[in-house]
């Protein structure tokens with residue numbers, strides 16, 4: 001800590017200045033000179049600069065602005081929240097300016113996750129994810145927008161967190177769809193004709209994930225595949241959810257389990273439970289039988305009542 | 321004129337709360353089953369209301385059973401075997417023929433027995449057969465995540481759903497017939513007034529049927 005050149009108080013302003021200066025070509029050397037030295041490599045040390053929302057630089061090769069901001073709180077809650085920055089960002093980041101050699105690293109999830117303890121014991125391995133992704137429309141599309149598509153396009157390693165058992169379904173759906181919609185913005189356009197075939201389109205968007213229809217069916221107990229399907233290959237079959245097996249939805253509802261109902265508030269969980277899918281209890285045969293018998297009975301009762309009324313009239317006429 | 325106090329206060333309270341809950345359950349159940357449509361309730365609201373009404377209906381049913389075990393009302397649910405089949409036939413024939421011929425009611429309400437045999441059988445079947453099964457299947461829905469994946473090789477939630485649906489249709493059928501049959505007392509409203517006031521009165525001289533039935 002003591003070997004830091006910049007103090008906590010001035011660090012923010014310095015870095016902001018650095019950003020401003022860095023976007024002005026030619027101003028760089030002075031800015032670097034101002035904070036040269038050792039910084040420390042705790043997450044707190046890194047975040048001292050990187051937590052600033054305006055931190056970024058213009059890539060001299062492409063001219064693109066590169067965002068270098070990391071939200072410390074969000075990171076703390078993410079799947080990687082327990083890790084040190086330097087666990088992934090290897091190299092001498094304790095130096096500022098960070099040495100050229102450590103910059104521009106391409107971090108690859110599968111490489112790391114495959115090495116993890118018991119990684120191959122997982123029901124859903126990263127190898128499988130890699131294979132599925134290779135077939136995904138994101139990987140095979142010719143669109144320039146899909147160029148260089150990697151895990152990080154969807155899974156921000158500083159923020160991503162897996163859905164958990166017991167988490168409200170609506171929240172899982174919202175977070176999942178937000179990922180897709182952050183690129184597929186046109187879908188949100190009220191004049192968009194996409195999904196118009198879908199009855200109760202907005203209701204579907206609130207209750208199921210894009211992924212539930214836009215990935216192939218997976219084996220029971222497996223999560224959704226990473227093989228995202230092109231629109232034309234996606235699931236158009238209502239019965240995949242609205243039926244007794246609800247195979248597509250099973251993957252979403254795996255997040256509900258006994259733990260969801262256990263413990264305090266079981267009654268409210270029971271009252272507000274989300275397990276009912278329209279159509280699951282649909283049976284054309286039972287509906288036809290039920291409504292048919294009820295309709296017939298109604299007719300018989302009306303006829304019976306009418307017969308009674310006539311008998312009553314007859315009785316009154318006899319009396320008078 | 322005769323007046324018998326046959327429907328104690330707790331029974332009437334149970335009955336009308338039960339009837340109200342039943343109507344709510346039918347409406348919200350249809351809303352869930354058929355999805356939203358013009359006159360149906362929005363799905364999310366329907367789920368919550370249906371679940372709540374179902375839980376209240378369960379409490380009511382327990383109250384009904386306890387009430388009949390601990391008070392005199394229970395005796396009306398005891399089947400008297402002697403002449404049972406004969407009474408059934410006579411009552412059935414009355415509804416199918418006699419009633420159109422202004423024949424007198426074959427059954428006479430008394431403190432010992434307020435239901436005719438058909439009525440008794442249907443109430444027994446509904447309150448101790450269909451209702452508990454409906455309630456059980458409803459609770460199985462509420463705790464469907466705790467059910468095994470399959471039962472007898474079929475998806476268990478689907479089995480529960482089919483049972484609940486069938487029972488619901490049967491009980492709607494009961495309600496229809498029930499609402500009609502209660503108009504076949506001495507007068508059209510004799511039974512309804514009895515269930516509201518507690519008193520079974522046969523005192524309406526304007527109805528010719530009453531005169532005959534009282535003979």
Ligand code: HEM
Nearest residue numbers: 335338339342393439443446447495498499502511512515
């Ligand atoms: C709006 C709907 C309903 C109306 C207008 C209605 C009306 C009546 C009337 C007038 C009686 C007294 C006549 C008799 O004892 O037979 C009665 C009794 C009875 N009703 Fe209903 N009812 C309705 C709904 C229901 C429902 C939904 C159930 C059960 C699921 C039910 C179960 C019974 C039972 C068990 C009795 C006999 C109670 C006793 O005396 O021990 N009713 N109902």
